[in-house]
Amino acid sequence: MQRLFLHFYLFMLLVLLGIGWSVDRLWQQSQPQQQPGWVSVLGQSLASQLNQPDASAEQIAGQLDLPLQILAINAIAWSEPEQQALSRGQLVPLFSGNAVYFYRHSHDEQLLLQFGPVEIEASSHQGYFFTLLFFALLAIAVALWLWPLARDIQQLQRQLKQFGQGMQLPEQKLPAHSLLAPIANSAQQMAEQIRRLVALQREMTHAVSHELRTPLARLSFALEMQNIAAADKQAMLQDVKELDQLVDEMLDYARLESQTVQLTKEQVNLAELADNLVEKLTPLPGAAIKLQKPDTLWLCCDAHYLERALQNLLVNAKRYAKQQVLLTLSQQQNQLLVRVEDDGPGIAPEQRDKILQPFVRLDESRSKGHGGFGLGLAIVSRIVCWHQGQISIGDSKLGGALFELRLPLKQPQPNK
Known part of the structure; x- marks a missing residue:
């Protein structure tokens, strides 16, 4: 059982790691490398309105239904190209998870205008597909591990049933590499021991029963020849008859118990x-x-x-x-x-x-x-x-x- 547990534990650990890594790689490769087109359109529209002389950031954010926050210039760690773009008064988009933010200098050069976040909806169908793929691969891997185990269990069950019905030892043993090989070997040893014990019990029962018949027959004959009271003789003969009946029942029960009788149905x-x-x-x-x-x-x-x-x-x-x-x-x-x-x-x-x-x-x-x-x-x-x-x-x-x-x-x- 320890061997079976360790084998299954290591198998599941490796399968989960392998399938998880593979599905994650497929997920990353399936993601689009470029930003959605509407992000550029939204950025251009926002930049165009901000460049209007009488435009107010609050009014533009309200018209576009965008959250607006005022941040310090050093609130975000900018790269060199992004700092240059901000210095030129350009609108800079930043992506964070499934959302995009738009930044631009306010009239105060030490402050930033933050528009957003704007959610970028991921394809739910694609997520369902990769979830289904993960569980499908896991089910296939578990089935491949369980199939030979289930096959060996069925074979062992047939062998035990065959032994229970006719005490016949299996002709074909489980392969040595089978996880159930130790259990099958123990069952084989137990079956052989049971056969030896049953054979010994049957031989002893038959031997004792048959050996009793001869002295019982002699005793019955001797009682018939003895000149003793009729009542005493009848009681003794009855005892002998009961012993003879006991021998017959012991033989019958021994045949049935050892399952040597073949029923004619x-x-x-x-x-x-x-x-x-x-x-x-x-x-x-x-x-x-x-x-x-x-x-x-x-x-x-x-x-x-x-x-x-x-x-x-x-x-x-x-x-x-x-x-x-x-x-x-x-x-x-x-x-x-x-x-x-x-x-x-x-x-x-x-x-x-x-x-x-x-x-x-x-x-x-x-x-x-x-x-x-x-x-x-x-x-x-x-x-x-x-x-x-x-x-x-x-x-x-x-x-x-x-x-x-x-x-x-x-x-x-x-x-x-």
């Missing part, structure tokens, strides 16, 4: 998918599921993973609901709205941000005796993220929790 009638899912979950223990939906509701999505997300939400709702679970599908403008509600104990506002994280469960009063490993909602969050959607948690009108999914909706023409 197609046009899916979500209303039909919801019908089939409710029918499949109805035999499971827990509250009944009520479905509210239109006849057809098409969505471009991966049907397998979106069904998995809805199943996790419905199973979670059945687990905590008292008597009913409500699944609502609707369309709001360009979004598909999925709402899963229950009449259970609900979720406290301070716990809603945490519950979507992996291995996070609610307090014991809610989770005890209900099973779960804290991965179901984390998987839902990941699947919704893969579909560029959003998930939010609130309070249901039924009295329990409300899970709301918002997915970008494209209304295709169904295949006939």
Whole structure:
């Protein structure tokens, strides 16, 4: 950042100096080298009237509407030719800025008559032109400096977006002379480190999960062969089953979290998918599921993973609901709205941000005796993220929790 600041500061300093000097030179060269013609005409008219024997300086100044002042002869530093002209009784013009003054000896040789000032109007259009020229050149110079910077920023943004979507490192790096090269190199190092850490985490998860399957299978087989009380055996087998389910969920979440899953998107009638899912979950223990939906509701999505997300939400709702679970599908403008509600104990506002994280469960009063490993909602969050959607948690009108999914909706023409 220090390099970028110094580069921009020096660039702007040199550009302002260069453009200011150039425009000033052009301005000076454009100014007329000779005095306007009306100045000579006015001077001749004034001198002619002053040479009249009965002429009064006050009367002449009033007739010509010129200010008149009496000055001492030494009030102005005259050049030698100007002093000679005054001595001969001639009218001498002097220019000061955008004004002209006319001087002549009064009857008293030690005093001067000063007529004026008379304003010389400069061309306003010419001033506007040079002002516009200055800012135009400044804009062009800044654009030439910003263009390669904006191009490199866009390239870096594309690379970061590409890495965020598929963890792919950029094939083409920014040139070494780019002002963003240090930032791009830091981002490259960070991306490589993230890839190594994710790969290590994925390998460890898979290794641990697969290594657990073998002893779990042996343990299950050994329990079946043991001659122990049926109740104790059933409790032990249930523990083994829960561990096996935990391994499956860990593997699923690891695939989703590492973004190794490639979604197969197609046009899916979500209303039909919801019908089939409710029918499949109805035999499971827990509250009944009520479905509210239109006849057809098409969505471009991966049907397998979106069904998995809805199943996790419905199973979670059945687990905590008292008597009913409500699944609502609707369309709001360009979004598909999925709402899963229950009449259970609900979720406290301070716990809603945490519950979507992996291995996070609610307090014991809610989770005890209900099973779960804290991965179901984390998987839902990941699947919704893969579909560029959003998930939010609130309070249901039924009295329990409300899970709301918002997915970008494209209304295709169904295949006939």
